[in-house]
Amino acid sequence: MNTLHQINEKARSVLRDALGPVDYARYQQQFSLGSGDYTAERQKAEQPDIETISKRVEELKAAGLLVPPPNARLLAGPP
Known part of the structure; x- marks a missing residue:
């Protein structure tokens, strides 16, 4: 049985x-x-809050860039 080093060298x-x-060389x-x-x-990257996300979603909807798929149904979330 070959060692892992021997197998890698052969490959x-x-x-x-x-x-x-x-x-x-390009492959490597x-x-x-x-x-x-x-x-x-x-972890340092700024994470947007829910208000920022909601605002962006509304902007995309208003611009016509975020449309629901045909026959989509809106499901009610938790109360």
Whole structure:
């Protein structure tokens, strides 16, 4: 049984042979590790309140950009 490292090395070799060096490099670039802390950045992002959302929905409706699908029924929410 091969180690995970050996399997990965064999897979990279097969890809290099099949794609050629330029396309192999382009393929590898899509797997960059990135940087930063997504969770912390997401938590810092301003979250709109319900009034802001409701106002935006009404603006979209008034502009004709938010229309219900045909045969849609409005369901009553909690009292």
